[in-house]
Amino acid sequence: MPKLILSADVGATNCRLGLWRGDDLIEQATTPTAAEPPAEAARRFAGGRSLDAACLAVAGPVVDGVADLTNAGWTIREDEVGSALGCPAIVVNDFVGAARGVTALGPDGVVQLHGPAPKRGLIGVLGAGTGLGQALLSPVGESGWQVWPSQGGHVDLAPTDEESLALLRFFMARHPEHVSAERALSGDGLLALQEFYRSQGLAGAALTDPAEVSVSGDDASRAAIRRFCQLLGAAAGNLAVSLLPTGGIYLAGGLPPRFDLVGLGLVESFLAKGRMRPLLMDVPLLLVTDPLLGLRGAALLAAERSPSRRPEPRL
Numbered sequence: 408m409p410k411l412i413l414s415a416d417v418g419a420t421n422c423r424l425g426l427w428r429g430d431d432l433i434e435q436a437t438t439p440t441a442a443e444p445p446a447e448a449a450r451r452f453a454g455g456r457s458l459d460a461a462c463l464a465v466a467g468p469v470v471d472g473v474a475d476l477t478n479a480g481w482t483i484r485e486d487e488v489g490s491a492l493g494c495p496a497i498v499v500n501d502f503v504g505a506a507r508g509v510t511a512l513g514p515d516g517v518v519q520l521h522g523p524a525p526k527r528g529l530i531g532v533l534g535a536g537t538g539l540g541q542a543l544l545s546p547v548g549e550s551g552w553q554v555w556p557s558q559g560g561h562v563d564l565a566p567t568d569e570e571s572l573a574l575l576r577f578f579m580a581r582h583p584e585h586v587s588a589e590r591a592l593s594g595d596g597l598l599a600l601q602e603f604y605r606s607q608g609l610a611g612a613a614l615t616d617p618a619e620v621s622v623s624g625d626d627a628s629r630a631a632i633r634r635f636c637q638l639l640g641a642a643a644g645n646l647a648v649s650l651l652p653t654g655g656i657y658l659a660g661g662l663p664p665r666f667d668l669v670g671l672g673l674v675e676s677f678l679a680k681g682r683m684r685p686l687l688m689d690v691p692l693l694l695v696t697d698p699l700l701g702l703r704g705a706a707l708l709a710a711e712r713s714p715s716r717r718p719e720p721r722l
Contacts, residue, residue: 410459414705424452425702450491458494462709464504502540506532508704516697525691528653531646534660539589561587600631640676655691
């Protein structure tokens with residue numbers, strides 16, 4: 408019988424839980440992260456069932472199997488999760504889980520935006536949501552994968568035209584110590600982009616929720632969405648020229664699926680690397696639409712590191 412695996416995607420606001428039998432999700436639930444320690448939420452969700460392995464993918468840095476969820480006030484320890492569930496357990500960064508999940512996407516969970524079909528090879532994953540996550544995957548043997556965590560979302564925000572130079576100055580006034588790509592390519596970044604365009608004279612109300620930018624329809628919000636897509640395309644192109652990933656660049660996170668990425672210039676910005684444009688013509692660019700990406704990836708990591716398999720290095 409296939410293994411029974413518990414996976415969790417633990418964010419600052421919600422803790423999503425899934426129970427898997429092999430590749431099949433047989434049960435899922437969502438609880439407020441602040442309501443109880445995630446290990447206890449996982450224990451209640453398991454309901455006394457005998458698990459083969461578990462993985463909690465947590466929105467925060469993980470050091471030696473320990474993660475601090477500062478906003479929720481919880482510290483998650485790998486050994487405590489294993490004790491609560493009565494099975495081998497690992498704790499990883501949430502974007503590590505998301506990255507692992509891209510290798511198991513079905514045709515309904517991904518949309519190809521550009522390039523040839525992906526081949527087995529290096530993969531880059533870029534995810535814009537609460538923050539800007541980045542991870543890499545490399546093939547291991549004939550079917551395995553190694554996930555390499557990254558803090559690539561904190562590279563410098565690079566202007567590419569006069570308007571984005573003005574945008575950089577806008578961000579420098581706010582963040583004189585360093586302006587990272589995440590300052591623009593995140594939920595707060597989308598709000599900041601809308602504020603920038605209002606400061607440039609475009610019509611729009613002051614907004615407090617990134618979701619409002621997506622639906623308000625005012626001139627400043629439309630300009631902010633277009634610039635967001637262009638900046639995301641440029642960031643994906645930067646990752647692509649760094650890796651030359653035959654497995655493709657995958658765009659994940661909650662923000663990209665909301666927008667008409669191709670129509671708003673993302674692919675053209677992805678390709679706009681001067682002499683490197685011909686190389687990028689052959690790099691697959693894909694949009695992840697599967698809402699179970701994080702849960703799916705965490706389940707795969709748990710299954711791969713259960714005792715029946717050879718252990719791999721901890722991420």
